[in-house]
Amino acid sequence: xxxxxxxxxxxxxxxxxxxxxxxxxxxxxxxxxxxxxxxxxxxxxxxxxxxxxxxxxxxxxxxxxxxxxxxxxxxxxxxxxxxxxxxxxxxxxxxxxxxxxxxxxxxxxxxxxxxxxxxxxxxxxxxxxxxxxxxxxxxxxxxxxxxxxxxxxxxxxxxxxxxxxxxxxxxxxxxxxxxxxxxxxxxxxxxxxxxxxxxxxxxxxxxxxxxxxxxxxxxxxxxxxxxxxxxxxxxxxxxxxxxxxxxxxxxxxxxxxxxxxxxxxxxxxxxxxxxxxxxxxxxxxxxxxxxxxxxxxxxxxxxxxxxxxxx
Amino acid sequence: xxxxxxxxxxxxxxxxxxxxxxxxxxxxxxxxxxxxxxxxxxxxxxxxxxxxxxxxxxxxxxxxxxxxxxxxxxxxxxxxxxxxxxxxxxxxxxxxxxxxxxxxxxxxxxxxxxxxxxxxxxxxxxxxxxxxxxxxxxxxxxxxxxxxxxxxxxxxxxxxxxxxxxxxxxxxxxxxxxxxxxxxxxxxxxxxxxxxxxxxxxxxxxxxxxxxxxxxxxxxxxxxxxxxxxxxxxxx
Numbered sequence: 001x002x003x004x005x006x007x008x009x010x011x012x013x014x015x016x017x018x019x020x021x022x023x024x025x026x027x028x029x030x031x032x033x034x035x036x037x038x039x040x041x042x043x044x045x046x047x048x049x050x051x052x053x054x055x056x057x058x059x060x061x062x063x064x065x066x067x068x069x070x071x072x073x074x075x076x077x078x079x080x081x082x083x084x085x086x087x088x089x090x091x092x093x094x095x096x097x098x099x100x101x102x103x104x105x106x107x108x109x110x111x112x113x114x115x116x117x118x119x120x121x122x123x124x125x126x127x128x129x130x131x132x133x134x135x136x137x138x139x140x141x142x143x144x145x146x147x148x149x150x151x152x153x154x155x156x157x158x159x160x161x162x163x164x165x166x167x168x169x170x171x172x173x174x175x176x177x178x179x180x181x182x183x184x185x186x187x188x189x190x191x192x193x194x195x196x197x198x199x200x201x202x203x204x205x206x207x208x209x210x211x212x213x214x215x216x217x218x219x220x221x222x223x224x225x226x227x228x229x230x231x232x233x234x235x236x237x238x239x240x241x242x243x244x245x246x247x248x249x250x251x252x253x254x255x256x257x258x259x260x261x262x263x264x265x266x267x268x269x270x271x272x273x274x275x276x277x278x279x280x281x282x283x284x285x286x287x288x289x290x291x292x293x294x295x296x297x298x299x300x301x302x303x304x305x306x307x308x309x310x311x
Numbered sequence: 312x313x314x315x316x317x318x319x320x321x322x323x324x325x326x327x328x329x330x331x332x333x334x335x336x337x338x339x340x341x342x343x344x345x346x347x348x349x350x351x352x353x354x355x356x357x358x359x360x361x362x363x364x365x366x367x368x369x370x371x372x373x374x375x376x377x378x379x380x381x382x383x384x385x386x387x388x389x390x391x392x393x394x395x396x397x398x399x400x401x402x403x404x405x406x407x408x409x410x411x412x413x414x415x416x417x418x419x420x421x422x423x424x425x426x427x428x429x430x431x432x433x434x435x436x437x438x439x440x441x442x443x444x445x446x447x448x449x450x451x452x453x454x455x456x457x458x459x460x461x462x463x464x465x466x467x468x469x470x471x472x473x474x475x476x477x478x479x480x481x482x483x484x485x486x487x488x489x490x491x492x493x494x495x496x497x498x499x500x501x502x503x504x505x506x507x508x509x510x511x512x513x514x515x516x517x518x519x520x521x522x523x524x525x526x527x528x529x530x531x532x533x534x535x536x537x538x539x540x541x542x543x544x545x546x547x
Contacts (some may be wrong), residue, residue, distance in 0.1 A: 186403075186407055189402070189403065190400055196394065196398075197398050197400055197411075198383075198411065199381075199382040199383045200383075200386055200393075201411035201412045201414075202414070202463060204415075205383065
């Protein structure tokens with residue numbers, strides 16, 4: 001179904017085009033945070049962490065409670081990110097590590113940890129239900145969600161969308177510095193690429209892995225606090241975002257942080273452009289059309305890490 | 312400081328990889344463990360460096376048991392294992408690979424010094440610092456892996472097949488380099504090799520493994536001249 005325009009002018013077409021770009025960027029930015037959370041855990045632990053949707057929504061509920069008590073979104077944002085990191089670390093240290101210790105060989109090695117994260121997702125969502133109930137809550141955005149006016153027309157891009165973009169850009173910058181410029185970043189990368197060599201070099205890979213889970217949890221916490229103000233808060237509120245983050249991560253090759261962000265942006269653009277120019281109904285299918293196309297053309301993802309030459 | 316292995320037995324699932332193996336390597340000595348593919352050499356080294364659990368027996372370094380300890384803790388205590396297959400991280404630069412063993416050392420000046428010494432020992436690494444380790448040749452990778460271990464200032468070096476897959480000329484060069492820095496740094500070395508000839512030539516002592524058991528222990532020189540060892544492992 002193609003949208004009908006009553007004699008569209010260049011101006012309105014242009015506005016629509018620019019709006020589509022901006023909304024693509026801001027939704028892509030949120031997918032990127034989820035994709036990063038998934039890639040960070042995958043790199044360090046070789047597990048797709050389905051519990052991430054639960055972790056992120058739990059931290060958003062914590063943020064919600066902070067807002068209820070103090071009225072400050074910003075304080076809530078900080079608390080959510082920090083508690084996301086703590087929850088991530090705790091899950092790895094007291095849940096995943098014992099599972100890995102017990103499950104050592106056979107086909108169950110690949111499956112057990114992933115199934116465990118699925119179980120954990122259910123448990124976290126149930127706990128949320130017990131504490132906060134199952135009804136929809138909402139978090140008010142800290143800045144205006146009213147669209148900017150461009151050439152006399154209100155577009156679907158607001159101060160809040162801008163905030164999301166800036167926040168995610170800052171988060172990416174910090175992550176890049178951490179990974180590329182610090183010793184901790186080198187330990188994180190080495191442990192991800194080759195746990196055995198890292199270990200033989202004296203790096204405490206288990207601790208580094210827990211740190212990876214913490215960073216992933218923080219990223220998910222940020223995603224929740226940025227995503228929920230446009231929607232409602234309920235125990236399953238982040239499930240769809242997890243799927244999109246997962247798709248973005250796979251498009252990006254699952255290994256690369258840059259790939260996760262690029263995959264998320266590709267997804268953001270594909271979804272926003274297909275819904276703007278073709279049909280609103282394409283919101284969900286587009287993600288999977290892109291996924292299948294990428295897997296057909298380049299199964300290892302678009303930005304899979306370069307392999308070494310020869311052996 | 313002596314490496315003492317006594318009655319060590321290691322299982323690979325249902326398969327006995329190492330059976331009741333005993334040997335000693337005194338401080339400053341280079342012991343070559345030779346034997347055919349599947350003799351259990353690599354398994355033995357992986358156990359000594361904490362990557363694999365032993366089934367029974369004991370192993371100690373400097374009077375302290377090293378079994379059941381974590382690989383990263385053993386590495387920090389001066390037992391460095393250079394695993395086979397050119398153990399470098401291909402995705403990281405040469406510089407970052409070398410930096411790994413310096414990350415946890417408190418004395419950063421000593422790390423810089425050790426790094427400079429390694430680059431002096433393997434000048435080619437100095438020219439390739441910003442290149443990815445994956446772009447190096449096999450010999451260069453082996454130098455990088457050894458260099459990384461040396462930066463940790465190890466006391467006991469466990470080398471697994473440094474000659475694997477290298478051209479004969481490079482093998483010769485690697486063995487000679489090993490011999491030179493071992494003496495200079497007063498290292499104790501366990502060198503596991505299929506290239507028995509090359510290994511015995513630079514070793515003080517040789518240990519011959521066959522199907523997980525020690526079949527001969529003697530000075531490297533004697534083993535080189537032992538007709539039985541020559542026909543079985545040296546091929547002439």
